[in-house]
Amino acid sequence: MSTRRERAIIAGRMLDEAFPEVGLPLDFRDPYSLLIATVLSAQCTDTRVNKVMPGVLCEASTPAQMVRLGEDRIRELIRTCGLANRKARSIHRLSQTLLKRHGGEVPRTFEALEALPGIGHKSASVVMAMAFGEPAFPVDTHIHRLAQRWGLTDGRSVEQTEKDLKNLFPREEWLRRHLQLIYYGRAYCSARGCDGRTCPICRSCFPGRKKPFRARKA
DNA sequence: AACTCGGGGCA
């Protein structure tokens, strides 16, 4: 039986081996672009988001331009990302709020970011970590699932998982671990199930695991 | 904490 901290150390080593260098999946450093990309990312793969973003930025790369572009045009541009109605309205309202409340700038605090319409804790964390370089550990349902499978948390909520992961990894590793976990889950241990042949952890899974995970069919 | 929303892509 291993402790949670021991499992975290093993997981960290394994993640570094699997993904020694990690790049940002959404390569937008500009805060506003990243904010838009984050909104589009809901229930949507990042490859699809990356395909759509250049077209959006071409027509509107600032809140003022986005407001002027209008909801209907935004909806056309982001159609292939799914949930286009909601996201178009969200992006439009978000841009209006940025203009009215922050002079067209993206605020640099958690509180202000989370207070924006259409921006929740996870999106705020992404912007804080990747646009502003502040310590944040974005945890979504995928990382939550992985942390549960690896015995890094007992919690049922993503909020508890975020607390546990922040506790298990030093602050300067948060962004790297976040990215590695995203990539790892996608490659080996997704919602469909864990491929025990290629996932070094789930193959033997940590002691304490109740039952084997459904393997992805080849 | 649980529920609702709800669309494109892929097997």
Added chain:
DNA sequence: TGCCCAGAGTT
């Protein structure tokens, strides 16, 4: 078709 995808708002 059924299932999955870098969630947010409301109650």
